[in-house]
Amino acid sequence: MENELNDVARRYGIRFVGPNCLGIINTEISLNTTVMTIERQPGMLGFASQSGTYVTQSLPALRKRGVRFSKAISLGNEANINMVDAMEYLGEDEQTKAIILYIEGIRDGKRFVEVARKITPRKPIVAQYVGGSVSGARAGLSHTGAMAGPDFLYDGIFKQAGIIRVHSVEDLYMNGWALATQPPLKGNRVGIMTNSGGPSTTISYVCDSVGLHVPRFSDNLQKDIRKHIEPHASAANPVDLTFDVGIEKLAVTLPEIMMKSGEIDAMVLHGAMMTGYMREIYPHLKEMAGNISLEEFLKFSLPIVQEAFEMPRKYNMPYLISSLFDEEDCYTQGYMDHNFPVFRFPEKAALALGCLYRYKQIKERAPRKDALVPKINKAAEEIIRQALENKQAALDEYDAKQLLACYGVPVTKEALAANVQEALKAVRKIGYPVALKACSWKIMHKSGKGLIALNVENEIQLKKEFKNIQKNAGGKIPVLVQEMLKGSREFLAGMTRFAGFGPGVVFGLGGVFTEVFKDTTLRLAPVTDADTKEMFAEIRAAKLLDKYRGMPKVKLNRLSQIIQVLGNIALLHPEIAEIDLNPIIINGAEPVVADALIVLESKP
């Protein structure tokens, strides 16, 4: 029935959302096809969701948090309009200032990255992905029928596209809302203003943990601040009024002094409250006040300081509010009405600021250059053709490296030897010490089977090991004679194809630590210089690429080239299913591929 529906739609040029969705919200034209109500005031947050719940059941919660959509789209089964279409639309929509995506699985991963990459330099995208675990994938499949992919694939494409990943729908809404409403962050210096020690300590701690800086204020600035606070209160930043209900000072005078100073790039304010607090003390004071009603009692509230909501916009920097009081408090409501995000716990405000900081870095990325995919190499083509003719499932190590070398990848000096004489001849060119390895496409994993001898240092050893290897391999198999590289830093690079996404290229820590740390990162092919630069910074072992413990800085342009070539080979040679280079040994400063596996497509 879905196919039939699509046929009709195509015939008449109709685009549609769903089926199995809860409709759309478009506040620009007051359209809301969901079963719940929305605010009349239009918002600026665009949402594409693979869960209908998150554009319906969540509406009351969002209203109470001041979050308002520009457009929200429940995608359902994506028979016609899919996640990428929706994202593209939101990217072009002027009302939408930031985009959030709830994702259980993307069908067209390649286009997703292309489209997102065009949007993120000018409009932030935040995404949550929940398909990348066993039961998450099962639940998603039964829900929207979307095939999920591994978590590291989505992590990689989000980074490549400049999408900020979050891990809860609350963070999706709230961080999206902060990005949609606040001016861009221009630096990492945060001013914290509070009347309360706990939240200010916590906000400081979280700011530090996301790369933000809570600077100790200059003596001059502290002097200015001290004029307005009690002697025991702190002026250093965080500025803590301590127990003081002077809203004017807390929310206008002091924040303004801090923002004017030039010493901060963003503000977090905790503690602005009035009616929420009055409600709390009412039971205590009810009798004293002559048993008046709560409504009467609330009339004793001080007038709302409107300047609290108007002053911050003057300074054109992010201004985030933390409050333990919800929409029942007039300040929480006032800030929400004026499009300042109000976070219900202090940590969330600091984390959202971290998100704005991440977007600053994304905006500052160099403009994307198209990758230059070289022409196909005839010799490489021939290696693959012969292997397929032989009905090989993979190339042997020697051929794999020959193929890599065709595209300029530096590999170990090596030669194939059918017998000891040939091996000795090879050593004369390579020089001791050498490694000996049984070489056949049938032996994809050589270790632990007596098929490798390392650090062979002389003729006697060579003869012995050569025979051993052939004996263990059970026949007159060719033996690869290979230079032994020196270098204690080992990395890996690889290529795998993902349905709907095309070839993915990974880079990370290799050698003995590969499975211990699983420290890798991914990009879709083609991979650019800018991509590898970010990959180098992303791995946890990034320090190893730099000057480290007497070792020189790795030649990163050479390493970048290896990674980019893997993507290019994948694009040029569809017959190749998988590539695994591990280890890539850093020999001095120079990366050299010491082992390589190239697996061919079972049905070329």
Place this chain on the structure above:
Amino acid sequence: MENELNDVARRYGIRFVGPNCLGIINTEISLNTTVMTIERQPGMLGFASQSGTYVTQSLPALRKRGVRFSKAISLGNEANINMVDAMEYLGEDEQTKAIILYIEGIRDGKRFVEVARKITPRKPIVAQYVGGSVSGARAGLSHTGAMAGPDFLYDGIFKQAGIIRVHSVEDLYMNGWALATQPPLKGNRVGIMTNSGGPSTTISYVCDSVGLHVPRFSDNLQKDIRKHIEPHASAANPVDLTFDVGIEKLAVTLPEIMMKSGEIDAMVLHGAMMTGYMREIYPHLKEMAGNISLEEFLKFSLPIVQEAFEMPRKYNMPYLISSLFDEEDCYTQGYMDHNFPVFRFPEKAALALGCLYRYKQIKERAPRKDALVPKINKAAEEIIRQALENKQAALDEYDAKQLLACYGVPVTKEALAANVQEALKAVRKIGYPVALKACSWKIMHKSGKGLIALNVENEIQLKKEFKNIQKNAGGKIPVLVQEMLKGSREFLAGMTRFAGFGPGVVFGLGGVFTEVFKDTTLRLAPVTDADTKEMFAEIRAAKLLDKYRGMPKVKLNRLSQIIQVLGNIALLHPEIAEIDLNPIIINGAEPVVADALIVLESKP
């Protein structure tokens, strides 16, 4: 003034909280000295807080989330009653079923661990620590005057004491509330019941990520479930009713079938709602219903299914609620009234269940045995005495290893040589290859200065390198002749003293990766077998301790011994300030200390 206050208190046997605090709450006797109101119904969550805000400003938010304290204590400056006293009291308090701690800095770390360790096998403790960053520490100091310590110190003592660490005050309250109200988790199998695909996929994903298991239900169980759901709905787990407002099925029938089955150990339910939903559709239906008021309209709500709140207790397993509707919905309120934690976003429910799972592991820890600290070793004492007499700031490597060997630590075979002849004599015992190292307490860091020669393989090399080292050292300095160990796995162990905590012992990945991964974990001395067992499991490189890539499993009892000895040495020899063993090379399966630094106290 504080001292004076304390003197008076001591004289008359008075204990007091504060000063600079917001008082206490004791719901057992309806006592509340804070400025805000609390619920009449007593709770079961005990709280000790170094922020007054978190026992006052947060009270309305907690009430709306159904969280109720047994006792809550704002500690202020801790002039008399401190964090440890409060925790001990809550540990003994029968009304308190779980304890939460908000910490900016602990003064008596040693007692903190001792007391907490006695509590956690029978009562869970959850803690947030925010002092461990530059500006977090500064903010905390100005707030309560408490000295903070590094984050890894607190991380270590929390683990040692069986305290669950969280990173937001919301998680502190809500996970504490889940632990206080729910029966213990007996396994890791989670059943998920919902009417909504997004939340069920998300809950599944988060459960997977915290070590819980969302099993696919058996065919028999699925058959039972299918009798109650639409054909297109999923019975596999998560069980997803899809768009269906039948509360009876969602919140009674199906959860009961799942809990009865024996196939799960805990339930998460999302989607129970009624009046919250009615409020939302009221604007749509108002006219149709003859413009009745919201109050009139709400009367059309179906009667609340009381069984939803009563059934779950029968099955004695954790039952957590996720709802996008807050206390305005009758089901959210009903669950809260019946002491079921209601989480406002789905991820939070799954994360809280992860917390219950963590507590299961803590409860299952072997009962703590007291560590056996050996008697002081006379030879070790003599080494230190001589070094102090020489006014040394540290032991040289040879002496350091001699001292370690006195307590049974396996060290490299080595000898001190004043000249080449003595070196050659040493090699006759040790055997080539050897390492040569300049040996003086004045040279604490030898690398990069030409003071080390590795892999010295013969007499010619030895003579050359020996002279080089003495030349580079600028004098006739003794040279350490040391066996070269084979082994590609390198760890580290160390000891540092922390004010208020005593000696802390760290263990982790060593050698070249030390600064790259900073993969270490800490315990306070004395360290037990049980401690090291957990330390081995905690480091990210844990796999390296096991059989790995053809290498045998490390002899963990020997490694454990080394770590324990460091703690013992620290306790026996207060003259030692710091110990650093790096690398500890795994030679075959055997850990051997290849380099050691022992720093002495500047004022012994």
